[in-house]
Structure formats: C-alpha cells, structure tokens
Amino acid sequence: MMASMLFTAEGVTKKFGGVTALDNVSMSIARGAIFGLIGPNGAGKTTFFNTLTGLYQVDQGKFTFDDKPLNVKAPHEVAQVGIARTFQNIRLFGEMSVLENVMVGRHVRTKAGAFGAIFRPPSVHREEAAIAARSHELLEYVGLAKRAGDKSRTLAYGEQRRLEIARALATDPKMIALDEPAAGMNATETIALRQLIERIAGDGITVMLIEHDMRLVMNVCQHIAVLDYGRKIADGTPAHIQKDAAVIKAYLGGAHGEPAATGEKA
Amino acid sequence: MTTLVADNKKKLIAMLLLGVALLLLPIFAGFLGQAWVRILNITLLYVMLALGLNVVVGVAGLLDLGYVAFYAVGAYTWAMLASSHFNMHLPFWVLLPLGAFLAALAGLMLGAPVLKLRGDYLAIVTLGFGEIVRILMNNFDKVGLPWSDATYNITNGPRGITGIDGISFFGFNVSKGLEIFGLQLSGLQLYYYVFLVFTIISVIGVWRLQHSRLGRAWQALREDEIAAKAMGINTRNIKLAAFAFGALTGGLSGGLFAAMQGFVSPESFGLLESVMILAMVVLGGMGHIPGVILGAVLLAAMPEVIRYVADENMQHKVFGTVLIAPEVLRNLIFSLAMILIMLFKPAGLWPSPEKK
Numbered sequence: 001m002m003a004s005m006l007f008t009a010e011g012v013t014k015k016f017g018g019v020t021a022l023d024n025v026s027m028s029i030a031r032g033a034i035f036g037l038i039g040p041n042g043a044g045k046t047t048f049f050n051t052l053t054g055l056y057q058v059d060q061g062k063f064t065f066d067d068k069p070l071n072v073k074a075p076h077e078v079a080q081v082g083i084a085r086t087f088q089n090i091r092l093f094g095e096m097s098v099l100e101n102v103m104v105g106r107h108v109r110t111k112a113g114a115f116g117a118i119f120r121p122p123s124v125h126r127e128e129a130a131i132a133a134r135s136h137e138l139l140e141y142v143g144l145a146k147r148a149g150d151k152s153r154t155l156a157y158g159e160q161r162r163l164e165i166a167r168a169l170a171t172d173p174k175m176i177a178l179d180e181p182a183a184g185m186n187a188t189e190t191i192a193l194r195q196l197i198e199r200i201a202g203d204g205i206t207v208m209l210i211e212h213d214m215r216l217v218m219n220v221c222q223h224i225a226v227l228d229y230g231r232k233i234a235d236g237t238p239a240h241i242q243k244d245a246a247v248i249k250a251y252l253g254g255a256h257g258e259p260a261a262t263g264e265k266a
Numbered sequence: 267m268t269t270l271v272a273d274n275k276k277k278l279i280a281m282l283l284l285g286v287a288l289l290l291l292p293i294f295a296g297f298l299g300q301a302w303v304r305i306l307n308i309t310l311l312y313v314m315l316a317l318g319l320n321v322v323v324g325v326a327g328l329l330d331l332g333y334v335a336f337y338a339v340g341a342y343t344w345a346m347l348a349s350s351h352f353n354m355h356l357p358f359w360v361l362l363p364l365g366a367f368l369a370a371l372a373g374l375m376l377g378a379p380v381l382k383l384r385g386d387y388l389a390i391v392t393l394g395f396g397e398i399v400r401i402l403m404n405n406f407d408k409v410g411l412p413w414s415d416a417t418y419n420i421t422n423g424p425r426g427i428t429g430i431d432g433i434s435f436f437g438f439n440v441s442k443g444l445e446i447f448g449l450q451l452s453g454l455q456l457y458y459y460v461f462l463v464f465t466i467i468s469v470i471g472v473w474r475l476q477h478s479r480l481g482r483a484w485q486a487l488r489e490d491e492i493a494a495k496a497m498g499i500n501t502r503n504i505k506l507a508a509f510a511f512g513a514l515t516g517g518l519s520g521g522l523f524a525a526m527q528g529f530v531s532p533e534s535f536g537l538l539e540s541v542m543i544l545a546m547v548v549l550g551g552m553g554h555i556p557g558v559i560l561g562a563v564l565l566a567a568m569p570e571v572i573r574y575v576a577d578e579n580m581q582h583k584v585f586g587t588v589l590i591a592p593e594v595l596r597n598l599i600f601s602l603a604m605i606l607i608m609l610f611k612p613a614g615l616w617p618s619p620e621k622k
Contacts, residue, residue, distance in 0.1 A: 053496070075492075075496060076497075076501065078498070080498050085496050091492060091493035092493070093486050093489035093493065096486070096489060100485070104497050107498055108498030113479075114480055116478070117479065124478075131479070149621050151621075
C-alpha cells in the first residue's frame, strides 16, 4: 500500500501565534492519481500547500515524497525534488515570450552556467536546442504552439492558465499541484481544463488539485480530502465526500442542529 | 525560406556597412578636431557602462543607483597600479582583468547584503553604496591605524591620481599615436580602436549571457520572483551573478577610462554619473541591447553636440542677442529631450519587440 503512495503527510501541524492553521493533518496521494484538496475559505488549504512547498516550516509532523522524507528549506528546492505548481493568481513572466516562459521551467533540469553562456561550447548548444525542443513539445501539449513567439501577457486568461501548466510540466515533475486552476474560467474553458488534467494524469504525473469549482473536483478527482479550520474533516472518493455530513455542515452551515439547505455545492 | 536568406544577406550587408563606418569614424572626427575623437571614446565607454548596468537593471530587474562605483573601482585599480603614485607600472593585460575582477568582487559585496531588497529599498541602498565608494576615494589619502601615528596615502584624496600610464603592448605605447600608410593617427584615435574592440566584446558577452539559461533566469527573476523560485531557480545565486557581471563590465570600462585620461579623481564618479548611465538604459529601452546602445550613444554624445550647436553665436543669429547662458541652455535642451522621450516613448526609444 505505502509503496504505491507518492506523497504522504503525517500529523502536520502549523501554528501562527495562537492560531492553529493546520491541526494534525494527515493525507496520502497515490501515484498517478488526481487528488482534490477542498475546503471553505480559510480552511488551511493554502497553508498546507505553503508548508509542503517550503515557504513555511512545519511545527510538527512530516512529509514523505517518492519514498523519501520531504524536507525542503527553500522554495526553489521543491521543483528539484519533483513537485511543480501553478498559482491561484496567475504568475507568468509577462514580458517574456510564451516559449521562453516554458524554457524557464527547464532551468531546474539543465545546468549551463555563466561561462557556458559566454563561450558556448557544443554541450551548451546541445542543451539549449534540447530545452527549446522540449518547450515546443509542451506548448503543443497544452495547445499554445501558435502563440510561442508572443509575449505571455498578451494571452487570453484561459491560455495563461494553460501556459502556467506547461511551464510547471517543463520541470519534469512527479506531482503537479494546481492552485485553483478553474478560477475565473467559463464553462467551455473548464471542460478543456478538465481534459488537460486527465491527460496529464494519464501520462503518469500525479495531480494535486486545490479547487473551489465543485463540479470539476467531483468529476475529475479519484480521491478528495476536505479541510475545515485546519482539521481534516473528511477523506474519500467523491461519492463518499458528497454524502459526508461533516462536509455538508462545513460548506453549508447547519450549526445548532438546523437542517442543511440543499445546494449545488455538495 | 528565400526571404530568410535575403534577410540574412541584408543583415550581413548592414553589418558590414556599420563596421566600415565604425572604423572610419575617428578619422573623420579627427578632421574636425581631437575633441570630437575624445567624445567618441567617451561614448564607447558609456556604451560599455550602459550594457553592464543593463544586465542588472534591464535584464534582472534590480534597480541599482550606485553603478558608477564599479567604474570607479576599475579606474582606481588601474590608476594606483600603473602610475608613479605607488611607483608601480603593471602591464595592461594584468590591470584590465584585475580591475574587472575587483569590480566584480565589489559587485558581490554590494549584492550579498541586499539580496532580500527590491525596488525602492534596493535603490536607496545601492545609492548609498555608490556614495560610500566615492567618499572612500576622497578620504583615503590619510588612512591611519589605531596603533600608530603613521598615515598612508592610498588614493591621494580629492587631488586624484595623475600621470597614469596609458595602454602599451609589445613596447608600443598607444597614447603616442601612430603613422600608418601615410595616415597620422593620434593617441586618442588609437584608443578609439582599443575601446571599440572591448565594446564589441562586451556586446557579444552581454548578448550571449542574456540569451542563455542564466539570462532567462534573470528575466524570470525580474518578472516574478516567487514564480521564479517555484521553477527551481536559486534566486540568491543568480542575483549575485547579475551584480558581479554588471560590475565586471563597469570595472573594465573604468580601467580603460583611466588609461586614456591619464588622470582620475573622485569627482568623476558622483551620483550624477550613476543617474546618467541609468537614464541611458531606461531611455534606450530596458533589457534590449540595441536600445541600450542607442540610449548610451545619444545621451553621451548629445550634451557635447548641443554644446557646439547651441552656443552664443547661434543665439546671436536667431535672437539677435544672447538670451540664456549656453551652459544653462544646454542642460535645458537635454532635460527637455529626456522628458519628451519619456512622454512619447515610455518603454524607451528602441524597446524589445512584441513578437519574437
């Protein structure tokens, strides 16, 4: 069982002063799975994500990634171990071309330095050609090949999201973490996104999806964990989560024993 | 495909014409007077400075207001080790790399403490650094030690260092000039060719750096530091590299300046110089090498050209009398030109193209 898990968190706790942002959170993500992490605003999703990616250090608990303890001390080490991410509020390199954005993603898997850059030995020429070729492939993959030469800030919103995914894929990740990729997308764009996510998982890359669009999460994820006030309140298949009383309560209220209203959120 | 070949041919012809023009330029300028040749030489030094600062500000996006400090380090390295000041006369092939190396070291010294600063905060600290270097040059003529009364004269203070050796190789002194094919080339004209070689090396070096893995990382840093980190870029290392490479170019330019001028003093390395070099980068087009070169050429040459054009004679002809002192008029026209460029071309005169 454990060997098939790519990522596990065990008893992760993170406190900010008196506030316990994460309280003894444990979860595991199977290799090749599409895993959803959901919860109401302020539930601790982003905090969890930031501890995982080295922005914060955990107070207690530990992460395991790819059968090794995950112990990152600086954000740039995360890509090295094989976790790539996209951002909730798109963070592209706006003045760089679409192709260059993806080429930056290859940084962590290549090694030419300053002297290589200036003197350009054959090995650097080969490396540069390989970077460009792989980046073109990834642009084809997300359907942006035609825009390769444009500055990335000129892309439409949905295209920018896809470019972020291509850039993340360029780091050769074992797991890609998508932070609210469907935010601000219309229905057509969301369907295209869903197909892209399924294709990425089909190619063997584990997907961790942090998302508010419940229809997307329920349709695309095989496994979902729900956070509320820093605690994990549920963990299971989409069908299981939809019926879970604690989840319905967290999303729709229902304190003081009031009957929970039915809504499309669940 | 055929248009591509034709384009390349056109480019080649343009490059050849530019090369010939650059080679003949000092000879024509020489007919007008050696002062014009000096303007050309200073312009080339500014092109190198602007290219170096462009790595830091234009490509990596680190606002540096103390860049002239590296120019000073290069110039003083040459001045102190190739003059009667310490009675040392090291050859240029030791001095130029040494000056560039020490400047790069100074770049790292500036870079290390400001790694976490951005924007305005970074600008203030770098501005302070530039001033510190200038004040050091000004006051290191009486360096005392706590345990003795003796003082040491390291930089000769505000009087500056005079009698600096020019460039000479194989026993040939560049400053002395040369007669070739019946053509008399002055020392200044020969310096032009030396500077041109180093400028071309700088252009190629900086261009290659910018269009490399490191250059892309610098641009990513400029555009979004958090996203750059998430891509696995060690932003600390590449920031230091940007400061070091920018400083290296400045140091090289400084050494060449000292060799041509034969005299350095702290007042050549004031804040206004840093601002001027920054203006060249910004007005030309940040991060775009042809634009930066254009900016440097215009801003270095324009004040001198205006000096010759907008003199009292001209005012007599136009207004019948001298309305404004020529020096004031010169600054007025210069400032006005800068304001107009920023109003009508906010991205610079020649910014990087929208489509690659």
